[in-house]
Amino acid sequence: MNSIIEKTFLSENVARLVVEAPLIAQKQHPGQFVIVRTDEKGERIPLTIADADKERGTITLIVQRVGTSSHKISLLNAGGRLLDVSGPLGRPTHVEKKGTVLACGGGVGIAPLYPIARAFKEAGNRLVAVLGARTRELLILEREMGAFADETIVMTDDGSYGKKGVITIGIEEVLRREPVHLAVAIGPAVMMKFVALLTKRYSVPTIASLNTIMVDGTGMCGACRVSVGGKTRFVCVDGPEFDAHEIDYDEMIQRLSTYRSEEKESYDAYLGTLS
């Protein structure tokens, strides 16, 4: 269990791992996540399940190197293993036929968006994907998303691929031209905040999937708490998806910065051990 079957890099800092986890592969639904730990001294970190293969008994995880733990995971190779994988956690996405669904993914957020978008397409929706990245090299899963999406719009901040500009420009283009019945936004907190502001103006119901700090992932610690509609909710058991128009993004962004200096201290020390 927990063996790495395949490992590839989707971009310089984004690794894709296919992990043997038969029980989780059987049980998972789009929108759910796992908690993993690489080694005895490692953190427990949440990672969304980007794909699963019930027959092979595998799940796919996509991780961007941003600190010690994600860097450690990105260095695992086929034949290696994660020490702990537990899940599937969180509530699955509520998938139903709505009409037109707009799937908005920013950066590595495209990874968790992918199985959700596919599920909405399979449920009979028209699926328009808007994918954003800083630059061409950082864009992931465009081809995979394009395989089922009715239309895929790519936005890059520097214009190196697709259209130039932030993701909301591409989203608004769709909102202006056709009725959209549901939007799903996954990406950096700031991106989700601005997507939510935009879709609210167009009165399009929107869900956002949050990736906050967690420890146990089963509702035990409350590290992941966010304010939604003025109420404190736990991302791990009440989410990870919430009404994007009700989330207090500013509070969430602040809470994500809780350990900024410790994360840097840890990462610098870790990178020192690599060189």
Add this chain to the structure above:
Amino acid sequence: MAVDFQDLSADRGQKWREELRAALAARERSALPRVKMPELAPAERIKGFREVNSGLSEEMAVREAKRCLDCITPSCVSGCPVGINIPGFIKRIEAGDFLAAARKLKETNALPAVCGRVCPQEVQCESKCVYHKMKKPPVAVGYLERFASDCERSERSERGAAGAAAPAPGAEAAAGCRVAAIGSGPASLTFAGQMARFGYRVTVFEALHELAGVLSYGIPEFRLPKSIVRSEIAYLEAIGVAFERNVIVGKTLSIDDMKRQGFQGFFIGSGAGLPKFMHIPGENAIGIYSSNEYLTRVNLMRAYQFPEYDTPIVRGRRVAVIGGGNTAMDSVRTAIRLGAEKAMIVYRRSEEEMPARIEEVHHAKEEGVEFLNLTNPVEYVADASGRVKQMRVQKMELGAADDSGRRRPVAIDGSEYLIDVDTVVVGVGTDPNPLIPRSIPGLEVSKWGTIVVDEETMGTSLPGVYAGGDIVRGGATVILAMGDGKKAAEALCDFLSRESPPA
């Protein structure tokens, strides 16, 4: 817990016991002073996470054991939620047979080294000791329990698991029948130990990567060293209990999946895992933790060894812990060890009503914790980056008694003031974790989210499914959880032998 006095009196009637009683007059026994637990000095212990109580020497233990009058009707036993044969094990210590004392303990208690450390003996066995009638301090049952089990453990580490308790009579009949415990805290571990002794094949499923539930993530190293917990688990493994980590029942596996795998009986001991917050303004500021998170980061994830371990924690200089229970004491004493210059308990009632053990409050005071009793937070104030910098509190006074029998705290108008803090730990209790109850169709749950059981058997609304510990009680002690596990094991054993009587 029903006590089998016949059993106790048969043990008491043995020749060696009679001789031992005759060897020293009761007057001389009662003249002996109660032993003092040796402990690390406060200035020394707050530098790290070493265990505070260092345990009795053999000489101290034997002397304390002599104080026990070996009463005909030992009232201490009725004060024990698992009904340990208390004079039985104490007299074996007096006789110098420490391993026999430990075996006596293990007949009724799967985790004596844990109970000897964390049980509130002062309100259980020791509160019933006959010495109270003589206006003398009770026999130190807890210290002696710890002593005997520590002896057995060091013996076991030298010789393997030879000290295992004998299987219960008729154990062969159950061979091959599989039962599951959900959660690996004290309730489940006790259940598992009992079922294994009855001859069942037991598997314990744990959601986290580490076993033992609250004994691992909750109770700090300085009160319960993790090596002791690991050793108790190793003992259970040695008597045949299997453990599966990283399995979240209700998510990774359903009860139906487990039935398909051949499990015929279930015990749910999933704990009160959901932290309570007070829902006051500013509570989501950075630096405000639930006690569960604070203690889990330190105990389970070893954040006190950051950056050697990857999990960080805010090392506050001015730390306020809200609450007056053992969890609050564990949190505030942890804060001191993480380097807090000022560590405060903020409790809305007075010290008299504090649910924490007297020893914990005493240790906390020795370590420099300040107690702001009759004080309650009403708001947190954060700086521009969202980090907590102050808390607004109000003074309280005690009014009439409430449902719990404790006097209800009432806010005093106009008594609010600000306290500077950079870390806050909210330790005001936990609710049952809904994850498992929610995932089992037909399981009856109370309006508080606890699983409804028959108190005699710990049986739930579903046949063959039992529950105990905090998922039933909503927040209690290690030993009460263990009592539940034991009761459930006996009831499940009855149930299974009725369902599929041995051929």
